[in-house]
Amino acid sequence: MKKRLSKSFLLSFFVTLSVFLAGGTYLGWHYLPQKDILTVPQSPDPKIQMAQNELEKILNNPQDILDDSINIEKLPKITLIKVYKSQRYMDVLSGDTIVRRYAIRLGFTPTGHKTEEGDGKTPEGKYQLDWRNPNSLFYKSFHVSYPNKADKAQAEKRSVSPGSDIMIHGSSNKLKNMGEALYHYIPNSDWTWGCIAVSNAAIDELWLLLDEKTPTPIEILP
Numbered sequence: 001m002k003k004r005l006s007k008s009f010l011l012s013f014f015v016t017l018s019v020f021l022a023g024g025t026y027l028g029w030h031y032l033p034q035k036d037i038l039t040v041p042q043s044p045d046p047k048i049q050m051a052q053n054e055l056e057k058i059l060n061n062p063q064d065i066l067d068d069s070i071n072i073e074k075l076p077k078i079t080l081i082k083v084y085k086s087q088r089y090m091d092v093l094s095g096d097t098i099v100r101r102y103a104i105r106l107g108f109t110p111t112g113h114k115t116e117e118g119d120g121k122t123p124e125g126k127y128q129l130d131w132r133n134p135n136s137l138f139y140k141s142f143h144v145s146y147p148n149k150a151d152k153a154q155a156e157k158r159s160v161s162p163g164s165d166i167m168i169h170g171s172s173n174k175l176k177n178m179g180e181a182l183y184h185y186i187p188n189s190d191w192t193w194g195c196i197a198v199s200n201a202a203i204d205e206l207w208l209l210l211d212e213k214t215p216t217p218i219e220i221l222p
Contacts, residue, residue, distance in 0.1 A: 037101070
């Protein structure tokens with residue numbers, strides 16, 4: 001019994017130490033990245049590498065974003081947002097190229113697809129970001145087109161509401177003018193009612209990257 005406890009303790013210690021050194025935290029079996037804007041995998045294609053590096057330079061100065069001094073014509077056309085719930089990040093794609101990767105936080109009961117109002121789950125499936133709100137309670141936000149017909153149908157069969165108002169939003173309005181560190185702040189755990197939360201810095205980048213006049217497809221994976 002003592003040997004078993006010792007092995008269990010050592011395993012727990014080394015897992016915790018590894019996560020701490022990596023700058024992250026665990027929630028259950030999920031690793032939550034603590035940095036808000038994550039490193040994008042480098043493409044083997046030199047032309048795509050150049051495009052990725054150029055975007056990094058353009059978005060590197062938060063003050064330029066806040067001052068609205070970035071030439072949006074130089075930004076790539078975003079064709080898809082892909083959310084990986086279990087890995088707690090989302091990729092912003094232009095064609096097959098990942099141009100930006102953001103850490104995310106989810107609903108307070110994140111595992112599984114959202115099926116009713118108040119279940120604390122973040123939806124899974126294919127939707128659209130169909131409008132934006134510059135006056136969100138959580139800085140700025142993009143609306144996810146949940147519920148779709150299938151979501152409504154399953155909820156109707158059970159005589160419940162499927163829920164609504166699922167957004168990608170920032171962390172807090174209170175962090176607006178509190179310095180760069182808090183501009184990049186992202187909470188240590190899942191905390192929303194089903195929305196996808198990113199840092200205020202990330203939402204400002206998305207504000208520039210996404211076409212305001214055209215809905216952007218979003219695919220939310222388990």
